[in-house]
Amino acid sequence: MKNSIAKILVGAAVVLAGCTDLDEEQFGSLSPAGYYKTETEALSSVVGVYQQLSYVVDIGDPFRISEFGTDEFLVPGRASGGWFDQNNIDIMLHQVKPTNATTGRAWGFIFQEIGTANAVIESLESSPNKANFPGVIAEARALRAYGYFYAMDLWGNVPIFTQARVDPKNLPTNNTRAEVFAFVEKEMLAAVNDLPSVKNVSASYYPRLTKEAVYAALATLYLNAGVYTGTPKWTETIAMTDKVISSGAYFLEANTVDNFKATNEVNSKEIIFAFSVNPTRNAGANQFMLYAQPALDKQRYNLPFTPANGYSTYQEALDRYETADRRRSLLQFGPQTYANGQPLVDSRGVQLNLVPVKDYISAQDNEGYRVLKYVPEGVSWSGFNADNDLVLLRYSDILLMKAEALFRNGNVGAALPLVNQIRTRSNASTLTSLTLKNIEDERAREFIWEGHRRRDMIRFGTYFTGTWTFKTTQTPTWRGIYPIPAEQLTANPNLKQNPNY
Known part of the structure; x- marks a missing residue:
């Protein structure tokens, strides 16, 4: 499937040129009447949207701001030069400014x-052949x-805008977080009707959205409804997780790490939604x-590049694992x-000894524990780029979301x-009682x-009440939502800043 996705991505680049920003007026060079004759042609546009969404689990900024500010992720400046970024440190210390x-x-x-x-949805909806590919339109909506x-989740009160072009004389205004929640819920529920079940597609359909992938996304939405709207939706969370469980299509892999190998798109039955x-x-x-590994991992794993010695984790993250826990x-x-x-x-013959970060401004190269999230086993490298598919949703999340909602x-x-299913898989001890x-x-873990x-720390409250290394108050x-970026307020005077920023 990797090769077929790659071929479609080449075509997608043509369609998406010039229509990738809410501030962009140009629609694109291809007419819906002359294109999208087949589902494959329609999919060639939607694949580009998949690729852009992948940044939320890729190593880019959407991923970073979902992890910075937590007790499991930091990027210290290095005494040897590089990596210092006050913007990142401000997020880590919960001191983010609009700038x-x-x-x-x-x-x-x-x-x-x-x-x-x-832009893609409008183009698909304008095609005279749109009745032939409702599933592709549903994918784009989802x-x-x-x-x-x-x-x-990140900014709260953002504008809902669904047109392909923005009228500079009528710029969007903020919607409330609850309104955005309702929009997301409505769109996902509508899209799921036209998507296939994982039970009815072949392996070659991967990694496209199925009903079960959208049910899992809705479960995540409902799990956090209390934060987003003030009204919890635990029963709805359970209902969506049950839809995934009852499909019988997913189960826990023998080892968590199997989900993050280069062969994860072929072998994992735990992955519900990933990006090829x-x-x-x-x-x-x-x-x-x-980005995450120490430089000496080049020789440890026979890598074709020297890792950049950047992303690190805290002692607090390590201390959560029992010694026998395989995830550790x-x-x-x-x-x-x-x-x-x-x-x-x-x-020089000196053994690498990784120690906790002592100085987040000027850390030594061996400061900071590392997380080998995507393993090098079986990777086909292209320079410093690996081919492990990027994982967004797993079956273990379904089980833990249901457990939390039930509790x-x-x-x-x-x-x-x-x-205990999750713990047993990783050789952690069995719990005899349960707390939040x-x-x-x-x-x-x-x-x-x-x-x-x-997102979890905000829902449980520990983002606000907890303290850990460097975050001492x-x-x-x-601060459970970030400020609307200052440049967006300048570009669009109709936007209002989030409270207290």
Whole structure:
């Protein structure tokens, strides 16, 4: 499927040129009447929207601002030069300003995805052949809704705009977070009707959206409804997770890491929604190894490049794992060795010893524990780009979302075995009782660096009340959303800044 997706992406680049921003007036050079004669031609546009949405789990700014500010992700400046960025440090310390460049770029990426989806949907709807591909239109609507989900999650009160072009004399205004929630819910529920079930498609359909993928997205939406609207939707969360479970199409892999190997698009039965990556054909790239690993991992894993020694995690993240928990082995800490136990040493014969970050402004190169999220086993490299598909939703999330919703609905007895399924898979001890903290911590262990942690911490309250390395004071709740970027307020005077910013 990687090759077929790559071929479609080449075609998508033609259609998407000039229509990828809410501020962009040009619609595109191809007429709907002369194009989209077949479903394959229609899909060639939608694949580009998939690629843009992938930034929420790729190593780019939407992913970064979903992880910065949590107790599992930091990028310290290095004493040897490089990596210092005050914008990132301000997010880490919960001191974001409207002028923050990192959150500003993330806004641009997400609204580019939304703008592209708007243009594609309008073009598809204008085609005289649109009745032949309702599923493709549904995909585009669900992908746009996904973009709005992230915009709502990160900035709260964002404009809902569904046209392909913006009238500069009638610029969009903010919608409330609750209004955006209702829009996302309505669009996803409408789209799911025209999408196939995973039970009725072949393996070659991967990685396109299925009913079950949208049900999983709706479960995530409902799980956080109390934060977004003030009204919890635990029963709705359970209903959506049950739709995924009852499909019988998914199960837990023997090891969590199997979901993140280069062969994950072929072998994993746990992945519900992922983004296809094939850097050898210019169809996306996975750069986790480049940005997250220490330089000596070049020789440890025989990499064709030297990793940039950037992304790190905290002692607090490591301390959540029991010693026997297999997920803990993917965190790199302390004296480093090769797989055979031989010390990993530099050119001077000094063994690499990873220690906690002591100075986030000027850290030594060995400061910061690392997370080997996407493993190098079986990778086909294109320079520093890996071909591990980028994972957004997994079946383990379905089980833990259902467990949390059951617990909050008062059914602790039904929630406990779901959490223990996840723990047993990773050789963690079996829980005999359950608390909300158990559930939050289990999510942190299971989904480290998968873009969930900030959203989870806000829902559980620990984003505001918790303290950890470098974050030593409580955070006011209004910082649960980021400020609307200053450049967006300048470009569009109809937008209003979020409260207290």
